[in-house]
Amino acid sequence: MENHWKELLPVDRFQVYSSGRIQAEELKMVTLLYQPLVGAKAYSLYMTLFSENLNGATSHHTLMKQTQMNMQQIFEERKKLEAIGLLKTYRKKIEDDRIFIYELQPILKPEQFFQDDVLSVYLYGRLGKQRYLEVRNRFIFTTETHDEYEDVTASFNDVFSSLHESEIRAATDSEINQSISQNDRAKNTEGNAPNFSEDDFDFNALVRDLSSFIIPSEVLTESIRESIHRLAFIYQISPLEMSSIVQQAYFRDEQLTPYSLRQEVQRWYKIEKPGQLPRLSERRQKENSVRNNEEELTPQEMMIKTFETISPRALLEKYSEGGRAASADLKLIDSIMFDQKLSAGVINVLIDYVLNTNDMKLIHAHVEKIASQWKRKKISSVREAMELAQAEHKSYQSFKQQSKAGRPVQQKNIRKDKLPKWMASPKTDKENQQVSETDEKWLEEYLKGL
Numbered sequence: 001m002e003n004h005w006k007e008l009l010p011v012d013r014f015q016v017y018s019s020g021r022i023q024a025e026e027l028k029m030v031t032l033l034y035q036p037l038v039g040a041k042a043y044s045l046y047m048t049l050f051s052e053n054l055n056g057a058t059s060h061h062t063l064m065k066q067t068q069m070n071m072q073q074i075f076e077e078r079k080k081l082e083a084i085g086l087l088k089t090y091r092k093k094i095e096d097d098r099i100f101i102y103e104l105q106p107i108l109k110p111e112q113f114f115q116d117d118v119l120s121v122y123l124y125g126r127l128g129k130q131r132y133l134e135v136r137n138r139f140i141f142t143t144e145t146h147d148e149y150e151d152v153t154a155s156f157n158d159v160f161s162s163l164h165e166s167e168i169r170a171a172t173d174s175e176i177n178q179s180i181s182q183n184d185r186a187k188n189t190e191g192n193a194p195n196f197s198e199d200d201f202d203f204n205a206l207v208r209d210l211s212s213f214i215i216p217s218e219v220l221t222e223s224i225r226e227s228i229h230r231l232a233f234i235y236q237i238s239p240l241e242m243s244s245i246v247q248q249a250y251f252r253d254e255q256l257t258p259y260s261l262r263q264e265v266q267r268w269y270k271i272e273k274p275g276q277l278p279r280l281s282e283r284r285q286k287e288n289s290v291r292n293n294e295e296e297l298t299p300q301e302m303m304i305k306t307f308e309t310i311s312p313r314a315l316l317e318k319y320s321e322g323g324r325a326a327s328a329d330l331k332l333i334d335s336i337m338f339d340q341k342l343s344a345g346v347i348n349v350l351i352d353y354v355l356n357t358n359d360m361k362l363i364h365a366h367v368e369k370i371a372s373q374w375k376r377k378k379i380s381s382v383r384e385a386m387e388l389a390q391a392e393h394k395s396y397q398s399f400k401q402q403s404k405a406g407r408p409v410q411q412k413n414i415r416k417d418k419l420p421k422w423m424a425s426p427k428t429d430k431e432n433q434q435v436s437e438t439d440e441k442w443l444e445e446y447l448k449g450l
């Protein structure tokens with residue numbers, strides 16, 4: 001799951017535009033055809049953006065209140081709309097502020113939707129055969145034959161008289177005609193089918209497995225390449241398996257078209273995975289690559305990376321040993337992120353520091369005071385926040401020692417602050433050697449818990 005705070009904050013403003021007019025019939029398509037694919041939340045976000053079209057710039061905080069979704073949910077649902085072809089997002093940075101443009105894309109025509117390999121197959125999987133056919137029949141109209149009837153339709157000449165040349169010229173050059181043709185005519189734009197990255201399929205491996213003596217290279221046209229990528233994604237086909245399918249399709253019809261390739265893939269899928277249908281699921285980050293990168297980091301770097309990747313809510317729940325974070329604490333974090341514009345990583349350092357130095361109590365006034373100070377000092381990274389916290393704590397300890405100098409100290413009243421591990425004071429070489437293994441174990445358990 002991609003974290004929203006690196007890309008989107010509640011204070012970021014946005015404006016909605018539409019690429020062409022979206023008619024009521026097209027909104028019905030969004031409801032009946034796209035909603036089963038992206039879910040109710042993404043559908044709700046789309047309809048909200050549609051209502052905000054050309055309504056001026058507003059903040060994502062307002063969008064959160066309107067949709068009753070948090071920032072992470074809005075970010076994830078927006079990605080679904082982008083992936084399905086309903087939305088395009090543009091971003092512009094002006095100093096510390098970011099402005100987004102959300103451009104609603106034209107809806108596919110029903111014929112295009114049901115001819116699209118990706119959308120039609122996944123809709124079938126989500127709805128089932130009976131409901132799929134019911135929905136499809138609502139949008140795909142069949143032409144009735146009237147062989148037994150006589151055509152008595154009136155022609156144009158039967159009803160209207162001919163126009164004089166002057167009338168034709170006047171009508172052609174009229175202001176109304178000019179305004180329609182140049183300004184007010186609706187754009188004749190086509191809907192967008194989902195786009196696919198070529199990174200997930202090794203097309204070169206497929207080409208190497210295909211002999212040019214068997215299948216000429218000119219057969220692999222741009223449309224065929226696109227069809228291969230789409231079908232490989234839908235049916236999870238490897239390059240070598242796709243090579244065999246391409247050859248079968250070519251030999252069967254002595255030519256290769258997107259349609260023949262699609263038919264051959266469906267034959268292959270029925271044999272290889274009988275009774276199954278491809279399912280649409282959200283892509284998750286691959287954990288193996290993340291683990292490999294983490295193995296190369298030092299404990300301190302791992303701590304920094306953890307603060308950068310974990311959400312403040314998850315950090316609070318970690319300290320609650322899996323319990324839900326208090327709503328008051330979450331509101332505090334939201335206000336800091338919104339008002340002070342601190343990144344989530346910096347807020348994590350702040351939470352960790354305050355909890356460990358205040359007997360696991362998140363004192364709101366204390367947190368807000370430190371947050372405003374860090375904002376004035378322009379703290380923008382986790383490393384800067386950790387260094388500043390260490391310096392501030394060292395200065396505070398020095399002040400306490402000076403204030404106690406010259407007066408007896410009652411040993412029983414001394415309370416020693418418990419510090420986060422990353423703020424522990426440096427020790428001698430011998431002490432370091434004894435503590436390093438313990439610290440590494442603590443870090444390992446701490447990071448596992450997060």
